[in-house]
Amino acid sequence: MSEKPANPGNASASIEVSREGAVAIVTLNNPGRRNAMGRQMRQSLRDTMHRLLSADPESRAIVLTGASEHFCAGADISEMTQRTILQSREILAESCVVVHDMMAGAKPVVAAVEGVAFGAGLSLAVAADYVVAASNARFCAAFLRVGLIPDTGILWTLPEKIGMAHAREMLSLAVEIDGVEAAEIGLANELVEPGAALGAAIDVARGLAELPPLGVALLKAALTDGASTMNAALRTEIDYQPVLRQSRDHQAACRAVFDRSKPVFTGQ
Known part of the structure; x- marks a missing residue:
């Protein structure tokens, strides 16, 4: 199942949903831009996650992944200069709904990370209950590189997950780490060979789907x-x-x- 935003700025961008038994697999599908998210793609993700987490009795666990070789490169920078302050506030509010639903929603969410998880892509991964990362995956809170503070919940979620010292380093210096280091500091729960993240994440989600x-x-x-x-x-x-x-x-x-x-x- 594919959920494309109405009147999309990038017609190829979509949120894809497939199923493996009781596991719903949500795919960020904009591979030409490393699955970067424009506003309407974010809205589709918000609506899809809300529906799966609160109004879909067939799914008991969710896997979040990216199409092709990458998880998510973050926000689509090409849209950023076109926004007013009010529009930016509205977009951030929409992103906050996604993160809160992922963290407080009724079903476990597993992130399968290959390639890059930058900016808001990192924020989505950190908001998951469990992160499976390929050893060559790359994580970076790249917000300061474009003159912004970290957002999409990561100011709270990253220190909670890896501790304030590591979080300050990642957020303040915009350092890039690979999957191996992500596992060492607790950002990733499970480390796998390149190309194996999605399969491993589905296995974890199947186990979570069997819980009460x-x-x-x-x-x-x-x-x-x-x-x-x-x-x-x-x-x-x-x-x-x-x-x-x-x-x-x-x-x-x-x-x-x-x-x-x-x-x-x-x-x-």
């Missing part, structure tokens, strides 16, 4: 919005755990322990 959906959803919500301090985390536990203890999935898991069987989770 309600538990996954509440865990993601808790980690994103409910655990900023110790007291907040404890309050979140008190709010969420009793609900999960009453779920059919929890009861099925308890029965499976005694039966020595594998539970089937339904999200109830």
